[in-house]
Amino acid sequence: MLRTTAAVIAGKAARVAARLRGGGSAMPGLVAERVDPAFLTHALGRVPGGVVVVSGTNGKTTTTKMLAAIVAAHGRRVFTNPTGSNFTRGVISSMLGEIPLSGRLDADVAVLELDEWHALQFAKVVTPTHALLLNVARDQLDRFAEIDTTAKLLASLAEQTRDGVVLNRDDSFVARIDGSLGEGVAVRWFGIDPVVADDLPPLHEADARFSDELAVPDAGADDGLLHPHDARSFSVHFGGDEVGPLELKQRGLAAMINATAATTMARMVLGSAFSARTALTALQAVTPPFGRGEVIDAGGQPLELVLVKNPAGFTVALGTYGAEPVATMVAINDDYADGQDVSWLYDVSFESLREKGVALTSGIRGYDMALRLSYDDVPVGGVELDLERALDRLLAEHPDEPRRIFCTYTAMMRLRRLLAARYGLANFGEEASA
Numbered sequence: 417m418l419r420t421t422a423a424v425i426a427g428k429a430a431r432v433a434a435r436l437r438g439g440g441s442a443m444p445g446l447v448a449e450r451v452d453p454a455f456l457t458h459a460l461g462r463v464p465g466g467v468v469v470v471s472g473t474n475g476k477t478t479t480t481k482m483l484a485a486i487v488a489a490h491g492r493r494v495f496t497n498p499t500g501s502n503f504t505r506g507v508i509s510s511m512l513g514e515i516p517l518s519g520r521l522d523a524d525v526a527v528l529e530l531d532e533w534h535a536l537q538f539a540k541v542v543t544p545t546h547a548l549l550l551n552v553a554r555d556q557l558d559r560f561a562e563i564d565t566t567a568k569l570l571a572s573l574a575e576q577t578r579d580g581v582v583l584n585r586d587d588s589f590v591a592r593i594d595g596s597l598g599e600g601v602a603v604r605w606f607g608i609d610p611v612v613a614d615d616l617p618p619l620h621e622a623d624a625r626f627s628d629e630l631a632v633p634d635a636g637a638d639d640g641l642l643h644p645h646d647a648r649s650f651s652v653h654f655g656g657d658e659v660g661p662l663e664l665k666q667r668g669l670a671a672m673i674n675a676t677a678a679t680t681m682a683r684m685v686l687g688s689a690f691s692a693r694t695a696l697t698a699l700q701a702v703t704p705p706f707g708r709g710e711v712i713d714a715g716g717q718p719l720e721l722v723l724v725k726n727p728a729g730f731t732v733a734l735g736t737y738g739a740e741p742v743a744t745m746v747a748i749n750d751d752y753a754d755g756q757d758v759s760w761l762y763d764v765s766f767e768s769l770r771e772k773g774v775a776l777t778s779g780i781r782g783y784d785m786a787l788r789l790s791y792d793d794v795p796v797g798g799v800e801l802d803l804e805r806a807l808d809r810l811l812a813e814h815p816d817e818p819r820r821i822f823c824t825y826t827a828m829m830r831l832r833r834l835l836a837a838r839y840g841l842a843n844f845g846e847e848a849s850a
Contacts, residue, residue: 420519423452427512445508456504458519459511460542465492465525467542468685471535471573472550472590473566474729475674476502477705478666479550480529482678482698487525489698490686495523498705502531504538525685532569539576547577548681550674552589553728554760563589571596582606582681585633594633605639606680607632608673609653612643640680642672652679659692659699666704668736670729675699707828712835714811719835720820723828725754727763733822734768743814744774746789747803747827748781754824758784766792773797775814778806779827803830 427448434443448455460467470480484496497510507528515521530538538544552567567589574581574593580602584590594603610632635641637655644650650672651660659679664671679699683690704710707721722737724730750756758781766789773795777785786796797813800806810819823831835841 419452420455420458421517423448423455424512424515424517424519426451427508431509431512442503442506442509444512445503445505445510448508448512449505452519454541455508455519456538457541459508459515459521460526463495463521463523463526466545466579466685467526468528468546468548468681469535469538469544469573469577470527470529470548470550470681471532471570472548472584473532473553473555473726474732475550475670475677476529476531478671478708479548479674479678480527481705482675482702483548483681484527485698485702486678486682486695487527487685489694490682490689490691492524492686493522494525494527495521496527497529502529503534504530507538532566532573535573536569536576539573544573544577545579546581546681546685547574548582548677549574549584549590549593550677551584551587551728553726554763555726555729555755567592574601577601580604580684582677582684584677585635585639591633602684604680604684605633605635606673606677607635607639607641609641609643638680638683640676640683642676644669644672650675652676654680654683657692659695662696662700664699665702666709668709668732670732670736671704671709707823707832710832712839712841714819714835714839715815717814717816718818719811720818721828721832721835722820722822723825724822725824727760730761730764730822734764734766737820739768739771740818740820741772742818742820743810744769744772745776745778745806745810745819745821745823746774746785747779747806747821747823747831748777748785749779749824749827750781751826753826761785761788762791766794769794776800776806776810778803779824782806803827804834807831807834 427444430447431444470476480496481498484494488494497507511521549570552563554563571593574597582604583593585605585607641653642650643653645661648663649661651658664675679695682695707723710721712719722733724733748758750758770793774789775797777796777799778801782799782801786799789796800809821831
């Protein structure tokens, strides 16, 4: 107990220092974890409504925010980690703003985003009651190696989950996890309604090594199926029940699928207390997380930040935004948090940017990005490696038109801080206004 209290005090002090220095969302958690390695166990071990882990390659931050919003709208006190810092120390950092000196979190339900590797480290000290597994794609090859490794990490997480899992029925890597679950663990599915699936672009990587193609599991009354009505409106069907029609503040098919996943898990966690009307209202109010389709008023014109970090995610982002006539910048960093192997850029088709071209490329790999675009005959207006100078150029040279920046994680963080300082936006980790 004394050790946990000391960890809370040390972590809170580190949190204040980190904020004064303008960064380090995971650092306070690291400090607290060093003081008390069992910090997470003490904090989350007795959350009465369960500990829900959201993991997978793409969409974790958005889905976690949606799920937390739905559960909170049903009157539950929800703890979540809203910053996208999805290591165990990031979870602890998020707690430090609200946890008392006892180190015992005062919440009904915990909804936590965790990356594929740290989800397993988390499960060693806190058993998840539920796991929502979104998808598997090649991502940060220097950290996760090939796609099989990521699939195995998620399967291990599912095996350690106590009560129930929600799986993506359209992702063969995730769907195969169903066969490795323990006895008594409930399974729910989410995915695209087969009635409309053939009219939509593929969102997942095909597993070409299996000659026996995995049949998409049948959907039951508790499984959520996405039914898009047009580019903005959709419903989620559960047998004869429906959540919708609704529109999100975040655009794109990927956001609709994330909403379907979040709704399916919320229905599982809340049981008979789940209300379709409450879920609909909550989803419609959710704002995009920082840098994930977030639209900023930059001097009277919109500037959209779109996080891209792997072939599948960049392809989906280009499918959502790429053909629109806006001034575009692409900022590619190769720091550790981005993944240091950027060869994946050659697995993305940039043809949708060809007509309008790209105004600037930037980031550590700005020249690599410009070269990659040249192979798809996409004209590039210039290269400016320094992110702040590149942002200045984009704003100055395109003052009267909408602008969009596709950016990797650390580039997004840097640009988001610059924009927050210039336009009075909410700081990282604080909730933006609707």
